[in-house]
Amino acid sequence: MHFLLQIQNDTVAKATGAVIEGAVNAKEVSVLEFVFKGGFFIIPIALLLFYTFYVIAERYFYIAKRSKIDSNLVRDIRDYLNAGNLEMAVSVADRANTASGYVLREGILTIGRPISEIETNMERAANIEVGEMEKKLGHLGLIAGIAPTLGFIGTISGVIKIFYSISQTEDISIGNISEGLYEKMISSGAGLVVGIIAYSAYHLFNGKIDAFVLSIQKQVLDFVNIIQRPNGKTK
Structure with a gap:
């Protein structure tokens, strides 16, 4: 009796081990292999993901560099304008190497013309930078x-x-159904992830550009106030 119980226990242990080993083997699939089981449409989605990351990185560094606002820039330009040194004022704006420096430079170069013309010229320069x-x-x-x-x-x-497989085999089994199901779930999930990344980056960058527009408008206003000072030194 004891011998029979031992045999049964060994059989159960082996069966359990086989199930566990099969489960472990079934899970040994890399993330990349699993993703590419999503079917053909995973390929264009992956290409869109790579391009999205490229655009995000390229735009991030460009916008971060060009939209930088130096709070001392207008003050330095004002000092040189009050001293009547337009050349140094232009040089300071050029050295900033930012969009705001470019806009202020255009304003300095049009000093002596009507205020409305100066403002228009600076607005056009700002629109170019925003573009x-x-x-x-x-x-x-x-x-x-x-x-x-x-x-x-x-x-x-x-x-x-799924339906094609069922029509060919006339077998409504979990295997036939699950194969098509996980394919569609992978492709749908991947598409949504890429869409969310692109959508979020699009609005974050636009928000940063809007903040730049607000800041540059303030600098343009400060610049116009400088050249309208009644002492005539900046005219």
């Missing part, structure tokens, strides 16, 4: 709409695959 900052941001907005759509198409593809 440069907004380059490729439209791509992020487009990706935010395209990526989830591609994921949805992958979902439809997975559903079609």
Whole structure:
């Protein structure tokens, strides 16, 4: 009796070990392999993801550099203008190497003309800088709409695959259904992730550009106030 119980225990242990080993082996799938089980539409979604990261990195460094506001820039320009040294004022604006420096430089170069003309010239310069900052941001907005759509198409593809498999095999089994289901879930999830990244970056960059526009408007106002001083030194 004891011998029979021992055999049963060994059999149960082996069966349990086999199940556990099978479960472990089933889980030994890399993330990359799992993602690419999402079907064909994972490829364009992955390409959109890489391009999204490229645009985010490129725009981040460009906007961070050009939108930098030096609080001392207007003050330094004012000192040189009050001293009647337009050349040094232009040099200070150039050395800033920022969008605000470029805008103020355009204002300095038009000193002596009507105030409305100076303001218009500076506004045009600011619009040019804003346009440069907004380059490729439209791509992020487009990706935010395209990526989830591609994921949805992958979902439809997975559903079609399920019904096609059932029509060919006439076997409504969990295997036939799950194969198409995980494919569509992977592609849909990937598309949504890429869309969220692009959408978030698009609005964050636009928010940073809006903050720059507000700051440059304040600097333009300060500059106009400087050249309108009644002492005539900056005229």
